[in-house]
Amino acid sequence: MSTAEETAGGEREPWGEVAPDAARRLLVAAVEAFAERGYHATTTRDIAGRAGMSPAALYIHYKTKEELLHRISRIGHEKALEVLRTAAEREGGPAERLGSAVRSFVRWHAGQHTVARVVQYELDALGPESRAEIVALRRQSDAAVRGIIEEGVAAGEFTVTDVPGTTVAVLSLCIDVARWFKVNGPRTPDEVGALYADLVLRMVGAKH
Amino acid sequence: MSTAEETAGGEREPWGEVAPDAARRLLVAAVEAFAERGYHATTTRDIAGRAGMSPAALYIHYKTKEELLHRISRIGHEKALEVLRTAAEREGGPAERLGSAVRSFVRWHAGQHTVARVVQYELDALGPESRAEIVALRRQSDAAVRGIIEEGVAAGEFTVTDVPGTTVAVLSLCIDVARWFKVNGPRTPDEVGALYADLVLRMVGAKH
DNA sequence: TCCGAAGGTGAGCGATCGCTTAGAGTGCCC
DNA sequence: GGGCACTCTAAGCGATCGCTCACCTTCGGA
Numbered sequence: 234m235s236t237a238e239e240t241a242g243g244e245r246e247p248w249g250e251v252a253p254d255a256a257r258r259l260l261v262a263a264v265e266a267f268a269e270r271g272y273h274a275t276t277t278r279d280i281a282g283r284a285g286m287s288p289a290a291l292y293i294h295y296k297t298k299e300e301l302l303h304r305i306s307r308i309g310h311e312k313a314l315e316v317l318r319t320a321a322e323r324e325g326g327p328a329e330r331l332g333s334a335v336r337s338f339v340r341w342h343a344g345q346h347t348v349a350r351v352v353q354y355e356l357d358a359l360g361p362e363s364r365a366e367i368v369a370l371r372r373q374s375d376a377a378v379r380g381i382i383e384e385g386v387a388a389g390e391f392t393v394t395d396v397p398g399t400t401v402a403v404l405s406l407c408i409d410v411a412r413w414f415k416v417n418g419p420r421t422p423d424e425v426g427a428l429y430a431d432l433v434l435r436m437v438g439a440k441h
Numbered sequence: 442m443s444t445a446e447e448t449a450g451g452e453r454e455p456w457g458e459v460a461p462d463a464a465r466r467l468l469v470a471a472v473e474a475f476a477e478r479g480y481h482a483t484t485t486r487d488i489a490g491r492a493g494m495s496p497a498a499l500y501i502h503y504k505t506k507e508e509l510l511h512r513i514s515r516i517g518h519e520k521a522l523e524v525l526r527t528a529a530e531r532e533g534g535p536a537e538r539l540g541s542a543v544r545s546f547v548r549w550h551a552g553q554h555t556v557a558r559v560v561q562y563e564l565d566a567l568g569p570e571s572r573a574e575i576v577a578l579r580r581q582s583d584a585a586v587r588g589i590i591e592e593g594v595a596a597g598e599f600t601v602t603d604v605p606g607t608t609v610a611v612l613s614l615c616i617d618v619a620r621w622f623k624v625n626g627p628r629t630p631d632e633v634g635a636l637y638a639d640l641v642l643r644m645v646g647a648k649h
Numbered sequence: 650t651c652c653g654a655a656g657g658t659g660a661g662c663g664a665t666c667g668c669t670t671a672g673a674g675t676g677c678c679c
Numbered sequence: 680g681g682g683c684a685c686t687c688t689a690a691g692c693g694a695t696c697g698c699t700c701a702c703c704t705t706c707g708g709a
Contacts, residue, residue, distance in 0.1 A: 255656075271565065273481035277697060287658050292698065294656090354562065354620075357479065398628065398636045401621065406610060409617040412562075413609065420606065428606045432644045463686080485667060495688050500668065502686095 247312070247345065251304075256294040258284040263301045268347035272302055272358040302355060303363045309345075309352035310370040314377075316341045321377050327385030328439040334381065335407060335433045336426040342410040343422035349411035378403055382437060392438035403433050455520070455556065464502040466492040471509045476555035480510055480566040510563060511571045517553075517560035518578040522585075524549045529585050535593030536647040542589065543615060543641045544634040550618040551630035557619035586611055590645060600646035611641050 251257040262283035266275040277298055281288045295301050320337035321330055342349045356364060379400040385391030393399050410425060420428075434441075456465050470491035474483040485506055489496045503509050528545035529538055550557045564572060587608040593599035601607050618633060628636075642649070 253656090271479070271481060273479060274566070276695080278695095288697090289659080289699080290657060298697065358482070395636055398633075399640065402614060402637065402640055405617040405621060406614050409613040409620075412617075413613060425606075428603055429610065432607065432610055435643050435646060436640050438643060461686095484665080486665095496667090497669080497689080498687055506667065 247348065248308070250308075253294075255284070255286065255290070259286070259291055259294060260301065260305065264305055264348055264351055267302065267305070267351040267355060272351075272355045299358070299360065299363070302351070302358060305348070306352050306356065306359065306363070306367050307370070309348045310367055312345075313338065313341055313349070313352070314370055314374055317374055317377055321381060327381050327388060327390050328434060328441070331378075331381045331385065331437065331439070332430040332434055334378065335403065336430040338407045339410050339429045340422045340426035342407060343414045343425050346411045346414045346416075349408075353408050353411055375400060375404060385437060385439065390440055399436060403436065406433070455553065456516070458516075461502075463492070463494065463498065467494070467499055467502055468509065468513065472513055472556055472559055475510065475513070475559040475563060480559075480563045507566070507568065507571070510559070510566060513556070514560050514564070514567065514571070514575050515578070517556045518575055520553075521546065521549055521557070521560070522578055522582055525582055525585055529589060535589050535596060535598050536642060536649070539586075539589045539593065539645065539647070540638040540642055542586065543611065544638040546615045547618050547637045548630045548634035550615060551622045551633050554619045554622045554624075557616075561616050561619055583608060583612060593645060593647065598648055607644065611644065614641070 248257050248260055251260055259280060263275070263280045266279050266283060269275075270279075277291050278288045280298075280301070281291050284290075291298075291301075295304070317334055317338045321334040323330060323333055325333075342353075356367060359367065379396060382391060382393060382396055382400060382403075386393050386396065407429065410429070414422075414425065456468055467488060471483070471488045474487050474491060477483075478487075485499050486496045488506075488509070489499050492498075499506075499509075503512070525542055525546045529542040531538060531541055533541070550561075564575060567575065587604060590599060590601060590604055590608055590611075594601050594604065615637065618637070622630075622633065
């Protein structure tokens, strides 16, 4: 795998684009709190406390608690989509590209599982217009995966009868990693990614 | 498939064992509310209102709001485990039994997706002792699936290198159905179950 | 040297939360 | 008919929530 693939999506500096410093610290604190307790169970006092600030300081940088969730969701989804696309658009046949996409996407959901948990499981807490924006990003992930599967079927490399259904299953499998992955568990994000890439290639009946 | 397999887990009368009538109505209302908005975003006034009662009536039948979630989680997990085991213990080879187990388990998570959503995604809202009880039930589901896969590998019918990892992936795939399944979507619970059974048999490299 | 913008705090407002209490209605057994 | 257990309601308590306001500090530029 290439170096570009490894660092795509800013896995090293997840929130480097957020400024100023206090706003970034609040956002990082919110990600931790939301991932641990969930959006509704997290208080603004808890977020501010984790960032080493008073409760009122939060409202200098963000209008509401929901805006914090919205910013986290949008940036997180964009990172995940970037990771997926970078791997999906590399050179090679459908099997190589699907395997690479799943490996990268899963590695991101495992390695950044706190962000991923918020991004994937707290969507309902957003208002209608914010949620619509995020759903649009999600559809692009779906289209990217479905595109490779369709290509593989057309090229005779995959044997899939229900392409939309298999696409949903593949994405569901990858996303749910964020729910069960534990940092102190028996597997590294890399190992889970490799396992899942193999499983998905079996699901689409890839010839090897 | 057998009639026993179709009705296992009380898919027709999900809360028939809960008495008296008012307690069951409150529990059904809580399932709906928790599934729609999440545990922490649901108020006791909302639950009582859906059941057509005053807020205070809730505390005649349940000590706290958390006890309601605990009861829902325990009963729901027991139903899901019963569905899984009934299908897993039927006659036939590993491939037939794994396919049957996945089909039934997925059909339950799709058909009872409101219950399943609460049961699978609101676990963190439970206290330590309640959560431990539920986690124990979940381990039994894991053991049931892993058992079949190990059997299939031993019999030379499956080709799986990482049995625990594949088991986690299979269960994750099935459980996450509760998150994305929509009643008015393009597929019935039966259809999703059939699709997923096929996908899982491919994942384990079942010979056919 | 003075000033205004920017970033921060302590105190607290109005609303709403989970939950409790006092008492009323109902049916069943003697 | 009287007593009692059970079920439910109206009212509201104390705590905590998201968020606001008045005020303080810091600092770069004219």
